[in-house]
Amino acid sequence: MRIGLDRFIQYVELELGRSENTVKAYRKDLENLFAFVQELGCSQLADIGIVELRGWLAAQRTAGLSSATLARRATAIRLFFAWAVNSELISHDPASALVIPKVSKKLPHVLQQNQAAEFMERAATRADDDDPVHIRDRAILELLYATGIRVGELVGIDIHDIDQSRKTLRVLGKGNKERVVPFGAQANIALSLYLDQARPKLLHSNSGAAVFLGARGKRIDQRVVRSMVTAVLASLSGMPELTPHGLRHSAATHLIEGGADIRMVQEMLGHASLSTTQLYTHVSMDRLKAVFDQAHPRA
Secondary structure, eight states, rough: OOHHHHHHHHIIIIIIIOHHHHHHHHHHHHHHHHHHHHHHHOOOOOGOHHHHHHHHHHHHHHTTTTHHHHHHOOOOEHHHHHHHHHSSSSSSSSTTTTOOOOOOOOOOOOOOOOHHHHHHHHHHHHTTTOOOOHHHHHHHHHHHHHOOOOHHHHHTBGGGGGTTTTTTEEEGGGGGGEEEEEHHHHHEEEEEEEIIIIHHHHOOTOOBSSSBBBSSBBBBBBBHHHHHHHHHTTTTOOOOOOOOOHHHHHHHHHHHHHTTOOOHHHHTTTTOOOOOHHHHHHHHHHHHHHHHHHHHHTT
């Protein structure tokens, strides 16, 4: 089974071009599956049938995994066994009849526009102390909120990906798909301050072309960004608990609330499907209803 798994991961990474996180998730999912079926007496891929696959998913559900995680694991299984048949490792696909659990689309938590303004003001205040890390953090927060890019896309930005004259950013998204994203004046001010004053202080011989650097001069880690976002939010009262992805949700929601065309927002966020972007219209409508109920005299 191990040889088949390694070949499959190579296929997912090189031929399908899936992201590093997806590749890691698929490997973990399949390793978990193989450990489960081996305890049931399956020593070869051909020994695995639909009963074992359904039993594994049932065990995951009993363990309390979310519907989204179950759906991803079911997708990994179906993709793997379809590949195994095409690669002639097995003659029959036991996962072809496997039903992928439906994912309930929950409305994401977002900042209100006044909260976002307070959040950015706090970031600017921290940057006033001339600490290069705080100046860097302000630029990161401004860019995340201005562009709605993913934190993984942000940490991968190189110097040549930025066009400050046009206020655009080139990022590499899911599936190695490249897109150009605009950002506004405030983000440009924060970015200029970082590039001119803070980045040179963080620069190291092994920094390379990375825009955002950690305290030791290497490309900043996603975990550092997530911790920083959480810390800045925690320093303000009344703020929801959000990750950097929450800033992405907030940016999309505020764009739509401001009248942006949904297809433009789809392009900006790098969504493959318009239905994913449409989730933010539901968030905005949910807010509109709440305001209406509170403010209209005949609500």
